[in-house]
Amino acid sequence: MAYWLFKSEPNVWSWEDQVAKGAEGEEWDGVRNYQARNNMRQMKVGDLGFFYHSQTTREIVGIVEVCAEAHPDSTTEDARWECVDIRAVEPVPNPVSLDMCKADPRLSEMVLVNNSRLSVQPVTPAEWDIVRELGGL
């Protein structure tokens, strides 16, 4: 079981959009970055992830679960790009902002803090627990 973080601009695909998809889930398509794709290739069904809103509120707002492993991205003909499907599991009661992550010394190695441009990131089990706790879960 591994942990991840998915970043999305809420005006393009928000947590509310993800929740509306329900248990069926939705393709995490549109990723055109090799590092992010390689992360998705490593995902297994049942892996959990944080859902992060970039650009606007900059906070972790929900928990998602991988419900389909990497497959071709339906939004391109280019066979290089693959994506997984994810479904919403539960909201984070107290969204965890980027500032909160930066302020917590235990999260100083978090990819979100150090490489803000990577859109699909790994999260360590220790970071997972800390962020859940900060979020009130």
Next chain:
DNA sequence: GCCAACGTTGGC
């Protein structure tokens, strides 16, 4: 809206 950081592309 600006700009720094980063990734990708393409000429050589």
Next chain:
DNA sequence: GCCAACGTTGGC
């Protein structure tokens, strides 16, 4: 295979 130019992302 290097590197300059360019495009994109995302925090501020």
